[in-house]
Amino acid sequence: MENKVKKSNNLKYIILCLLIIILINIAGYFILNSVFEEDIVTNIGEKKIDISIQSDEELQLVKAEKFEIPEHISATVPIFMYHFILDDYGNFPDTENFLKPETLEEQLKYISENGYDTIYIDELDDLYKYDKPVALTFDDCFVYFYDNAFPLLKKYNQKATIFIITDYINGENYLTEDQLKEIADSGLVKIESHTKTHDYLDEMTYEEQLEQAVESKERLESITGQEVSVYCYPTGRYNQTTLDIIKDYYDFGLEMLGGVYDSDVDTNPYQIPRIYANRSMSLSTFASYLAQSRVYY
Ligand SMILES: [Zn+2]
Numbered sequence: 118m119e120n121k122v123k124k125s126n127n128l129k130y131i132i133l134c135l136l137i138i139i140l141i142n143i144a145g146y147f148i149l150n151s152v153f154e155e156d157i158v159t160n161i162g163e164k165k166i167d168i169s170i171q172s173d174e175e176l177q178l179v180k181a182e183k184f185e186i187p188e189h190i191s192a193t194v195p196i197f198m199y200h201f202i203l204d205d206y207g208n209f210p211d212t213e214n215f216l217k218p219e220t221l222e223e224q225l226k227y228i229s230e231n232g233y234d235t236i237y238i239d240e241l242d243d244l245y246k247y248d249k250p251v252a253l254t255f256d257d258c259f260v261y262f263y264d265n266a267f268p269l270l271k272k273y274n275q276k277a278t279i280f281i282i283t284d285y286i287n288g289e290n291y292l293t294e295d296q297l298k299e300i301a302d303s304g305l306v307k308i309e310s311h312t313k314t315h316d317y318l319d320e321m322t323y324e325e326q327l328e329q330a331v332e333s334k335e336r337l338e339s340i341t342g343q344e345v346s347v348y349c350y351p352t353g354r355y356n357q358t359t360l361d362i363i364k365d366y367y368d369f370g371l372e373m374l375g376g377v378y379d380s381d382v383d384t385n386p387y388q389i390p391r392i393y394a395n396r397s398m399s400l401s402t403f404a405s406y407l408a409q410s411r412v413y414y
Contacts, residue, residue: 162244184411187414192244194236194378195406196252196371213395218265220396224403225273233407235276237307238347238369243391244380249410253277254371254391256311256349263296270305280349280371283333286340294340301341308366309347310334319356322327330362347371348387360387377409 190330193408200214202221209215228235234247244250255262259281270277275294279300285291292300300306310333312318334345346368350359363370368386375383383390392406 123321124218127336129283138260139329156200180204182327187245190245190380190412190414191408192243192378192380194250194252196238196254196378196389197394197403198373199253199255199266199394200257200262201259202255202269203261208311213393213397214394216394216398220398220400221266222269222272223400224394225269225275225403227334227400228275228407229273231404233410236307237276238278238371238389240309241369241380241386244412247412249407250412251341251407251410254349257282257315258292260290260292260296263292263300266395267300267303267306271303273308274305276305278307278309278347280309280347281333281337282311282313283317284313284352285315286336307347308337308341308343309349310337310345311349312331313322313367315351316361317352318350318353319354321358323358323362326358327362330359330366334366337362363387377406 157178199216199221200211201216202210203215204217205377206212212225231247233251236244236247236250236252238252238254240246240250241252247392253275255266255277258281262279268279269317281292281297286297287293297308301308302388306385309328311328313333313336314329316329318329321329337345340345348363348367348369349371360370364387369389370387371389372391375388376392378390394403
């Protein structure tokens, strides 16, 4: 009898122990499982982060996707045409061609404070790089560009394209070769051709026009060591012969007038229109042209 009770007590004890072990296991399973899950999530999370941070290949792919050149973009770009940046125009007849240095400074300040991107003319093919492009171009130039415009471009860190008459180089009041080299080396100004002599292209023979286009390009390239790819027609005059010739030597041809450049309308790269930035242009008029700048896909 005593043995039976003992056996029964032992059995109860064993069952209780088993139950406790089972309960501990079950509890342990859930606790461990939740910790493991957390670990796995954390690890996966870290792994994901690690992949995106550490894999150069993946980074390159992301970059390539982000900066992929779109197949077609449209853009409107105000391209301003300046001539001389000088306070006192003396006896010169075309007074509107002389912009005060303080006016140019106001305009450059407005450009930089309002997030516009100054571009070179030869970047009209690369507008996907910009949000609010604007181009500043200076014709004829003379030494006034070096004295009054160039320091302001450097001060506001803005780009410009200048058009040089190559027979005038080193002439009285004109830019010297050394100045042109210094300007080109600044990285802020592209030097392009405004012909050799600034005569009317549409009154020249084919041979004369060819000489104007080719020799001016070669002279400038030999001075600056940089490619010349934009041709600016003196006083805006040119003809079909001009266009036939320059397509083999230049990427763009610039008119004097025509308004804001619109890539969907101005599809001929040798007939790029510009806006005349004259002496009496107000800052609000200047700003209203800038407001038309945009790039869209
Ligand atoms: Zn000119």
